[in-house]
Amino acid sequence: MTTAARTGPRPYASAVLNASADEVWAYLRDFGNLAEWTPGxxxxxxxxxxxxxxVGCVRRVIGPGDTVFRERLTGLDDAARSYSYAVLECPLPISGAHGTLRVSPAAGGRALVEWSGGFSADPADEEAMTKTLTHALYGTGLAALRRRFG
Structure with missing residues (x-):
């Protein structure tokens, strides 16, 4: 009996910002500034x-209740306006977590920011963790960027 390969949950959120892709990327490419724009x-x-x-640097983010998140920059591509990271430590019940932040030009001189990721978790936690990453982390971060860039 064979089993299909399991890809795991794929949280995703996006936002269109009222600034150029180059302007938004110039701000977001700084892997160390996450606390400036992510609520919490x-x-x-x-x-x-x-x-x-x-590539290879590790950021340590202190969040609510002194929670610690550690993430390693695994790729940075200025031409594609994107970076990828692996989560080394986090208080959530997930493992093997990774993410990508990408900025693309959008109509009207604006920027499309996409934040996506993946992780493994116990089946009982998958839905809740997908919602947490999609809405509480990615969604609130992108909403804060929308406010920052007007």
Missing amino acids: GRTAVIEDGGPADR
């Missing part, structure tokens, strides 16, 4: 103090 993030630092655009 109190602080974010690059652990070794190195540049925030160096």
